[in-house]
Amino acid sequence: MEMSGKYLVLGxxxxxxxxxxxxLGERALPVDLPDGxxxxxxxxxxxxxxxxxxAVLNAAAFTAVDAAERQPAVCRRVNAAGPLYLAxxxxxxxxxxxxxxxxxxxxxxxxxxxxTEEDEPVPQGVYAVTKLEGERNIQKTHEKHIILRTCGLYxxxxxxxxxxxxxxxxxxxxxxxxxxxxxxxxxxPTWVPNLAAAALWLLENEKWGLFHxxxxxxxxxxxxxxxxxxLCALAVEMTPIxxxxxxAPSPRPLYSVLDTSKYHVLGGPKMLRWQESLEKYLAQR
Numbered sequence: 092m093e094m095s096g097k098y099l100v101l102g103x104x105x106x107x108x109x110x111x112x113x114x115l116g117e118r119a120l121p122v123d124l125p126d127g128x129x130x131x132x133x134x135x136x137x138x139x140x141x142x143x144x145x146a147v148l149n150a151a152a153f154t155a156v157d158a159a160e161r162q163p164a165v166c167r168r169v170n171a172a173g174p175l176y177l178a179x180x181x182x183x184x185x186x187x188x189x190x191x192x193x194x195x196x197x198x199x200x201x202x203x204x205x206x207t208e209e210d211e212p213v214p215q216g217v218y219a220v221t222k223l224e225g226e227r228n229i230q231k232t233h234e235k236h237i238i239l240r241t242c243g244l245y246x247x248x249x250x251x252x253x254x255x256x257x258x259x260x261x262x263x264x265x266x267x268x269x270x271x272x273x274x275x276x277x278x279x280p281t282w283v284p285n286l287a288a289a290a291l292w293l294l295e296n297e298k299w300g301l302f303h304x305x306x307x308x309x310x311x312x313x314x315x316x317x318x319x320x321x322l323c324a325l326a327v328e329m330t331p332i333x334x335x336x337x338x339a340p341s342p343r344p345l346y347s348v349l350d351t352s353k354y355h356v357l358g359g360p361k362m363l364r365w366q367e368s369l370e371k372y373l374a375q376r
Contacts, residue, residue: 096144097145098115098118098144098145098148099138099142100115100121101127101150102123102151103122104251105150105252106244106246106249107286108249109247109252110246111291129149129173130173135173135177135180139184145186145187146189147187147188148294149173149174149190151169151173153170153221155218156341157341159217159341160217161340169221170221171221171225171228179232182232182233190226190229190237190239191238191239191241192226192239192241193218193219193222194241194305195215195216195218195343195344196212196213196222197213197346198213199276199344201213205351207303207350208240208301208302208353217341218341234299237294237300237302238300238301240302240303241349242280242347242349243256243278244282246283246372256315264320264323264325268326269327270329271329272313272331272332273333273334274311275311276312276346276347277346278312278344278347279306279309279348280369281365282365282369282372285363289362292359298359302351303351303354305349305351306364307363307364313329313331317329318366319369322369323373
């Protein structure tokens with residue numbers, strides 16, 4: 092099933108927004124800053140009135156986790172207030188709203204098993220707290236919503252994309268022969284085309300609600316980097332370190348592997364194993 096009309100893609104110059112725009116082709120209404128300022132409710136109203144989309148896909152977010160600790164007000168406006176304004180305006184117009192959230196809503200100490208949509212979020216740090224606020228603002232405001240929690244996205248770099256973990260490791264691995272990488276954070280990095288296919292399938296089949304959508308399996312950033320270097324034939328001597336040793340300004344989840352059973356039981360496009368996705372990404376880039 093396919094909705095008629097065009098889809099507004101917010102954050103269109105980021106990795107996911109770029110992929111969604113490419114997949115939608117002529118059906119995409121790609122918008123990014125400065126035209127797509129979701130922190131201004133009147134700008135949101137004007138944008139929807141002008142473009143008259145059939146659905147809204149919000150891939151815009153404040154994702155600089157450490158910078159969020161220094162700019163909490165800005166982060167909250169983008170990650171919490173923006174989704175609220177979108178939900179309010181989509182509710183008024185009867186428009187479906189698809190919003191992208193994060194595995195960071197979990198602190199990673201609740202359990203050592205994949206986390207489901209029923210597990211209680213325990214966010215740590217400004218980024219995580221504001222992303223959860225954004226989720227809940229949508230849930231309490233607009234029934235026709237899809238919220239996707241995902242993790243560690245990597246894909247085509249858009250105009251507003253600083254990079255991704257894979258590209259960062261490729262660059263550093265070509266410059267240095269010794270590298271320290273965190274080895275006690277377990278998650279599932281996700282290839283953007285897989286997430287985009289799942290997102291559009293859920294939207295076009297009107298599967299409303301909260302879904303965990305990540306590639307399958309689990310790894311640490313250390314083992315993920317190790318596989319990147321292997322596939323790129325980069326000889327890098329790696330030293331595993333702890334999150335405490337890394338000492339980042341903002342806390343990270345120690346275990347945020349997401350359970351995708353709720354999504355997969357619906358019959359949407361299969362999420363690949365993270366190793367297969369990484370190999371495909373490096374072969375196509």
